[in-house]
Amino acid sequence: MATIKDVAALAGVSPATVSRVLNNRPVSPTKARLVLDAARSLSYTPNRVARTLRRQLSEVVALVIPDIENPFFTSLARGVADTAQEAGYSVVLCNTDGDVAKEAHFLDIALSENMAGVVLAPAGASSDVQPLLNRGRAVVAVDRPVRGADVDSVVIDNVGAGRAATRVLWDAGYRDIACISGPDEIVTAVDRALGWRQLLGEVSPRAIPPGRLLHADFRVGGGRSAMQQLLDLENPPDAVVAGNNLVGVGALQVLHERGLDPARFGIAVIGDLPFSAHAPADVPVVHLPTRSLGTTAGALLIERIEGHEGPGRHVVIPGELGATLTAAPG
């Protein structure tokens, strides 16, 4: 592998001059040309490890997410990558699998690899980003805030999303609306359930019957078992709000397996149904602009990397009622 010295030797200049050319520092055009030619003929690539060691900062940023198989996060990832790449940073993706230990591991790697920044979609109740912050690294939380640290965050208006999903069912005439939300240590799940409860409190004089709120795993399997549980009740509800996209898929599977038509047993989903192969008409969806979530987080991160100081900024992005067909023409 060619080093900066090899290039210098071939070009007949000092390594410092080569470095200057490569970093656009003032160098005489003659020598610049010499260096460029030499570099090309040796197919020289600067060693990023050495550069990072010296500069104390790499041009890589990490995006740490809890579930790479959830389209919510992959779409978000696209957003982050677009923004970061435009600013000259490469994004590497780290999948924590919802495991706080793995998350800690990746945060540690980001630190000790001298990465410029981290966009973190926290896996659990708390994440230790303090070492990163102490070293002056840029950190942005996305989807869920990071507790105990004043970092920028970009989140969905989850209460609003919960309200919207519930309202659409109420307006359609359903009067006993259950809610399958996520684990109660996840704030997004709590907030969406809160929105559901709020809206019902406003529109309905009656108290919510018991057993109407379920905390499921935020995955297909969680949605399935919760839905089964609801349908097996003595007096099942007549509609349900699915707390996220995967829960929605699971719930729809169960409805379909039991021969229940989504147009009769009401269902509204918070988050777009991924790769839906069927028409949207029957299933109202609160569209969550995941891509924007990502681009916004990416933009905040870049600003921090470029030196923005000050207290944490908190962006809340609203969802909007829309159709199911997200993976549609394109």
Add this chain to the structure above:
Amino acid sequence: MATIKDVAALAGVSPATVSRVLNNRPVSPTKARLVLDAARSLSYTPNRVARTLRRQLSEVVALVIPDIENPFFTSLARGVADTAQEAGYSVVLCNTDGDVAKEAHFLDIALSENMAGVVLAPAGASSDVQPLLNRGRAVVAVDRPVRGADVDSVVIDNVGAGRAATRVLWDAGYRDIACISGPDEIVTAVDRALGWRQLLGEVSPRAIPPGRLLHADFRVGGGRSAMQQLLDLENPPDAVVAGNNLVGVGALQVLHERGLDPARFGIAVIGDLPFSAHAPADVPVVHLPTRSLGTTAGALLIERIEGHEGPGRHVVIPGELGATLTAAPG
């Protein structure tokens, strides 16, 4: 940030000894304890950049894929990550978006970051992995082979998958079976179409009518427009083989929009339908063991990293006829 020197000073030993303790080299138990305590109290983390610079090899491997939003690849990614992590390597994911330039960029990063290896799902017709190989880095191709370089590869039996999908339709009684495959510069697409053509040639005396093979984009949109095109023919086919999972989703969307029942207009999909919210009965699927694809590729990569020499090994994994419901209970 604490360095190895700080730890050495606090423990009253030399940096070399600290390094030895941290790397499990023979050190007297007394000093080892001293070092460990000092390290803990300074919450010392070895600087990976420096370590990598010195060792010329990091403990990170890259997984380079063309479409992070395709569940085929995210599932594969899980497989690679599992295997690699077990062997002590961290996996970072690089999304090329099907863009050869981006792919080249990430390969370059892998090289100049001294990553231990790369699992590559090639984006296009050719990928330049030679610089990696020249430096002795481990490289494994997955999903598609890398042309012009003798690297290990793990691929699906695409011809077999094409045959299986076609056969199930033929056996169900369909006699005019079209095929929507992918771009003809992608070998997986070509092979699946080949399987389709092969099987029809064997079972049917008649020639295939014109316009029955379409090369679409391997995404939902591609499946949609191809399906529309087929249905708009003067004499449309009575069944179709969808060349991959996303094309299958697109084709099913169009069928549904036009009120065509998949049980009457036949469709078989190569690859599991992601997040299907409906019952599998109507849509036969050739299940592709993506996770195994990933774990196998990961295993080959680790072997190479650990020093395995010799010519490229080529693993072909068969698909199997199965049900749609992949995101089901669990």
Add this chain to the structure above:
DNA sequence: TTGTAGGCGTTATCAG
């Protein structure tokens, strides 16, 4: 504008 030299944090070599 250019070159020399030192150091980023770690590990490997070589004495002791």
Add this chain to the structure above:
DNA sequence: CTGATAACGCCTACAA
């Protein structure tokens, strides 16, 4: 078993 020292490849004062 342990310590001093050089080197990994690069960048950046400092000096010329």
